[in-house]
Amino acid sequence: MSRYIRERYKNFSAYTPGEQPKEMEYVKLNTNESPFPPAPGVSRCLDEVDMKQLRLYPDPTGHTLKAKIAELYGVEPENVFLSNGSDDILNFSMMAWCDEDDKLLFPDISYSFYEVIAKLHDVNYRKVPLQEDMTINYKDYCQEDTNIIIPNPNAPTGIALSLDVIEEIVKANPNHVVLIDEAYVDFGADSAVPLIKKYDNILISQTFSKSRSFAGGRLGFAIGDKGLINDLITMQYSTNPYSVNTMSLILAGAALDEDAYYRKNSEIIQKNREWTDQALTELGFTVLPSKANFVFARHPKVDGEKMYLRLKEKGVLVRHFTTERIQDYVRITIGTEEQMKVLIEKVKEILQEA
Ligand code: PMP
Numbered sequence: 001m002s003r004y005i006r007e008r009y010k011n012f013s014a015y016t017p018g019e020q021p022k023e024m025e026y027v028k029l030n031t032n033e034s035p036f037p038p039a040p041g042v043s044r045c046l047d048e049v050d051m052k053q054l055r056l057y058p059d060p061t062g063h064t065l066k067a068k069i070a071e072l073y074g075v076e077p078e079n080v081f082l083s084n085g086s087d088d089i090l091n092f093s094m095m096a097w098c099d100e101d102d103k104l105l106f107p108d109i110s111y112s113f114y115e116v117i118a119k120l121h122d123v124n125y126r127k128v129p130l131q132e133d134m135t136i137n138y139k140d141y142c143q144e145d146t147n148i149i150i151p152n153p154n155a156p157t158g159i160a161l162s163l164d165v166i167e168e169i170v171k172a173n174p175n176h177v178v179l180i181d182e183a184y185v186d187f188g189a190d191s192a193v194p195l196i197k198k199y200d201n202i203l204i205s206q207t208f209s210k211s212r213s214f215a216g217g218r219l220g221f222a223i224g225d226k227g228l229i230n231d232l233i234t235m236q237y238s239t240n241p242y243s244v245n246t247m248s249l250i251l252a253g254a255a256l257d258e259d260a261y262y263r264k265n266s267e268i269i270q271k272n273r274e275w276t277d278q279a280l281t282e283l284g285f286t287v288l289p290s291k292a293n294f295v296f297a298r299h300p301k302v303d304g305e306k307m308y309l310r311l312k313e314k315g316v317l318v319r320h321f322t323t324e325r326i327q328d329y330v331r332i333t334i335g336t337e338e339q340m341k342v343l344i345e346k347v348k349e350i351l352q353e354a
Contacts, residue, residue, distance in 0.1 A: 008122070015116040018319055027339050030317040032155075032184070032294050034213040035335035036265045039258035042251050049250060058246040060237070065249050068256045069221055073193050079223055081232045084243040086183055086207040086220030090149070091117050092235035093203065097177045098123040098147055106149040107136055109157060109326055111181065114149055130157070130325075134288055134296075138165040142172035151181040153189045156321065156331040158290025160189035167195060170202045177228065179203045184292035186211035186266050187273070193223050200225035210293055211266050212255050217248045269293050273334045279344045283351060298328040301354045307347075314346040 001010065018031035037043075062082040070077040083089050094117050098104050101124060106114045108127035118125040128140045134157045141148050148169065153160035170178045180192045182204055195202050203224035208214035222232060236243060255262070273295060277287045280297050287297040298304060307330050308320035319331040332343065 012119065013116070015113050019317060021317070026312075026315055026317045027335070027342050028317050029294075029333040029335055029339065029343060030319045030331075031215075032210055032292070032333045033215045034210060034265065034269075034293070035339060036213050036268075038213045038251070039255055039261040041258045041261075042254045045251060045254035046247075049247070053246055056246075057242050058244060058249055060241045062244055062249055065253050065256075068253055069223075072256060072259065073223060075193065075196065075223055076226075078226045079196060079229060081222040081224075081229045081236075082244050082249075083220040083222070083232075083236065084240075084245075084248075085209065085218040086181070086205045086222075087113060088236070088243065089203075089205045089220050089222045089232065090114065090179075090181070091120075092232045092239075093149070093177065093179050093205075094118060094121045094123050095235045096231040098125075100124060102147055102176070103144070104147045104149065105141055107151075107154060109134065109154070109323070111151055111155050111183075112321075112323070130154075135159055136161060138169055141169045141178075145173050145175050147176045147178075148173060149179045149181060151183065152192070153184050153187075153291040155184065155292065156294065156296050156319070156326070156329070157288050158184070158292040158294055158296055159288055160291040163190045163192060163195070166192045166202075167199075170195060170199045174201060177201055177203055179205060182206045184210055184294075186262075187293045188270055188291040196224050200227060203228050208252055208255065212252075212262050213265070214248075214252065214255060217251055219244065219248050219252045266293075268336075269334050272337055272340050275337070276332070276334060276340045276343070279340075280347070283344075283347060294331050294333045296326075296329050296331050298330070299351070302350060304328045304330050307350065310350045310353075311343075311346055314349065316343050316346050318343075 066077040066080040069080050104118060104123050104125040105128050108129045131137050178201060182191055185191050193204050203222055205222045208219040277295055280287050285297040285299045287295050304320045304327050308318055311318055
């Protein structure tokens, strides 16, 4: 850091993104991307894009894409917010709704970005411990009427909450915003989008990065009451009004036209997840019950760091976290059948050596 940095950021630690190695020889199972390419219609659309459009700024309202998302999710375009990846939604939410003396709750084992942004904005947050079995006790979030972020399914555990439990949380915090981060919802959990019709204090955040094979396109969206959406727009327009670029707006629209393709891929991922879960369990791993496109697993003989390093040496990239309580685990993104077979083969070799 330079000597010019603001006093409040002097000891600030930024989020560490997962590795994106240049050499593509790795079986890359570390950042929960889709192993499948975008739908054929997305490539076709790219071929047909009139590049002259790039001369102009993008439509800051993104109304064409909003209308498509609204139709698919059964809401009005005014209930939809578009962002440069869903990380931006998390950022704007903390800017918009977390007063300094308002507490923000999120699980202790969760997406580590929440804590980074909370610190960035000086938000008064509290991490709520997961239970012994790594599940969320929803009653912990029903005590004090406050702001809440819960990923559903949770990351990196992959464990999902049911819709009725989420509704209890929303009802118990009527004067604050409950943000349900549904980055991984398309892999088998229930979406809370229908609840926006009953409650004005729930915001659902989703992304094109995982189930729609578009992590590089950076497209996130939120669904909620019009009032909440307008708050997010205010934050976005005060930060970077053109944050969703023209190419992403166009290509994401083409992706929505091929929803069936992505739903089929999601079914394949779920099938591969069940296969991987079983194969790892047979090898002596404890695998948490995942509804996401990854599994979180640990082995009694090889700790998480060693497993991660040995797999990397053997050409398979997974994710290891040094956070207390989860150091023993590795998070493995679910890829194609072939990729998962390679993973299991390499794990077997590592266990034999141990
Ligand atoms: N929420 C969770 C739980 C995530 O794991 C991620 C991806 N790291 C995001 C949100 C952000 O995804 P994106 O910005 O690519 O939409």
